[in-house]
């Protein structure tokens with residue numbers, strides 16, 4: 537019998553899929569995988585109902601013109617430079633295939649969103665991580681000197697994620713400017729994963745492409761913005777002139793994203809902007825963040841407050857992700873799932889707070905009960 541290639545043999549269920557499966561198995565409150573418990577907004581659902589039965593066949597590989605135009609208007613770019621993808625995951629895969637290959641190195645920050653590593657390796661490239669360091673106060677700092685030192689003649693791209701999953705770190709304009717200067721000096725591509733661009737709790741995160749439009753690919757997600765992660769509508773805003781090749785490349789991955797859902801997102805994007813949907817989303821999530829953070833602190837946990845995303849990192853002695861899902865009935869993501877180098881910075885857990893307040897309260901109550909049966913060990 538022939539064998540699967542090593543890359544397939546070494547492929548495993550992702551931590552997100554696993555924690556959602558275990559949450560189902562143990563009847564746990566799922567604060568693991570980052571998807572909202574609320575329904576998507578009615579204006580999005582209605583637009584989808586209108587599109588099914590009307591826009592059911594393939595779209596052009598670059599995406600429905602209406603959606604590319606809507607994204608262009610929303611992002612402040614030319615719609616012709618936008619490629620619609622089957623989720624941000626496909627966008628990131630396409631960029632890996634297009635921008636680096638065997639012998640190349642790709643810089644990324646650690647903790648690292650798990651798919652960046654296998655996507656680089658599938659492209660034949662080597663992921664090189666630069667650590668974000670966590671201070672005593674629970675702030676994650678970026679040492680630009682370390683990024684500079686990690687650049688080699690083989691470095692082809694810098695993959696940034698802001699707001700950053702899992703730490704919630706929002707990179708400042710000064711940090712981005714320094715990274716752009718580095719990218720220009722070494723002629724690197726910039727990939728900016730901005731799927732949480734509308735989910736922030738302070739100032740709006742600066743967008744990398746405004747600083748380096750000639751070399752930045754911006755990745756976005758309707759799933760994250762419009763609370764419909766299962767729809768698989770993402771996008772890439774490309775430097776001018778490059779969208780055609782990326783669209784051609786994606787003909788061999790998924791050909792196009794689901795057409796009726798593209799039509800629905802095209803209709804919904806201007807409505808979301810006009811009606812203050814994102815402001816409402818941020819207000820709702822800020823309240824949930826504080827509910828969860830205060831509750832976890834009351835249980836003796838140390839909590840890092842995020843600047844964006846719908847995740848927070850927390851730790852408390854005595855917790856393990858396995859014990860929490862199985863015995864406490866709360867699914868979370870262990871921090872070491874985001875580590876490229878083992879061992880990972882110990883004891884941190886990522887909690888998703890994109891869940892109904894009642895679910896967050898239920899999770900806190902369960903953690904409280906679990907804490908009583910499993911006292912804090914130092």
Ligand code: GLN
Nearest residue numbers: 552553568569570571701
């Ligand atoms: N972005 C989501 C998270 O961080 C998960 C994405 C996925 O499971 N593909 O939880």
